[in-house]
Amino acid sequence: QSVLTQPPSVSAAPGQKVTISCSGSSSNIGNNYVSWYQQFPGTAPKLLIYENNKRPSGLPDRFSGSKSGTSATLGITGLQPGDEADYYCGTWDSSLGAGVVFGGGTKLTVL
Amino acid sequence: EVQLVESGGGLVHPGGSVRLSCAASGFTFSSYGMNWVRQAPGKGLEWVAYISSGSSVVHYAASVKGRFTISRDNAKNSLNLQMNILRGEDTAIYYCARESSTAMADYWGQGTLVAVSS
Numbered sequence: 001q002s003v004l005t006q007p008p009s010v011s012a013a014p015g016q017k018v019t020i021s022c023s024g025s026s027s028n029i030g031n032n033y034v035s036w037y038q039q040f041p042g043t044a045p046k047l048l049i050y051e052n053n054k055r056p057s058g059l060p061d062r063f064s065g066s067k068s069g070t071s072a073t074l075g076i077t078g079l080q081p082g083d084e085a086d087y088y089c090g091t092w093d094s095s096l097g098a099g100v101v102f103g104g105g106t107k108l109t110v111l
Numbered sequence: 112e113v114q115l116v117e118s119g120g121g122l123v124h125p126g127g128s129v130r131l132s133c134a135a136s137g138f139t140f141s142s143y144g145m146n147w148v149r150q151a152p153g154k155g156l157e158w159v160a161y162i163s164s165g166s167s168v169v170h171y172a173a174s175v176k177g178r179f180t181i182s183r184d185n186a187k188n189s190l191n192l193q194m195n196i197l198r199g200e201d202t203a204i205y206y207c208a209r210e211s212s213t214a215m216a217d218y219w220g221q222g223t224l225v226a227v228s229s
Contacts, residue, residue, distance in 0.1 A: 002155060035214040035217075037156075037216070043221075044219040044221050045216070045219055046219070047214055047216070047217050047218070050213045056217075090156070090215055090216065091215065099160075099170040100148075100158035100161065100215045100216070102148075103155070105155040
């Protein structure tokens with residue numbers, strides 16, 4: 001059971017928009033920056049969003065992040081078949097000994 | 112270019128030990144905290160351990176505390192994870208990841224597989 005809660009899967013057609021939610025608590029999302037990661041099968045995760053809503057240089061603006069209270073959301077517009085991957089949210093947790101926490105991951109299927 | 116390259120994984124018997132290493136390049140290693148994150152087959156990401164830039168602060172996940180030890184050698188740009196008393200549930204790909212002030216893991220290595228089985 002992951003500390004952060006994500007939907008196991010989402011799907012949408014090419015060109016459409018999809019959102020992935022990440023729910024936590026005041027000890028993690030509520031008081032820390034949220035990051036999002038994209039992972040293709042057999043490869044390492046890659047940073048997609050940092051500081052809740054910032055994109056690394058070179059990442060298309062089709063990807064966006066937001067945070068409100070103890071929840072965060074990843075948005076992807078103009079879906080492409082190449083976006084099909086697993087997506088994880090992550091942040092620090094300030095409760096005793098918690099360290100870093102991740103969501104359970106969301107499998108995005110582009111129909 | 113930031114590069115993180117893990118090594119040391121393999122097949123280990125239950126109760127055995129293994130030492131993972133992560134070679135860092137392309138950045139000032141001594142200025143960054145580092146994390147180990149693992150991923151069991153078909154499962155999600157699980158944070159394992161953290162070490163601060165100067166090794167003064169270390170944190171462990173409850174599942175590995177007392178069995179795993181994280182360390183670093185800033186002179187050699189190297190991060191290590193000593194894993195003892197290994198169990199089947201420790202089977203996973205182990206990633207080292209750089210931590211910055213803005214993201215708990217902004218760069219990741221390619222991972223090394225540790226398989227615990229008799």
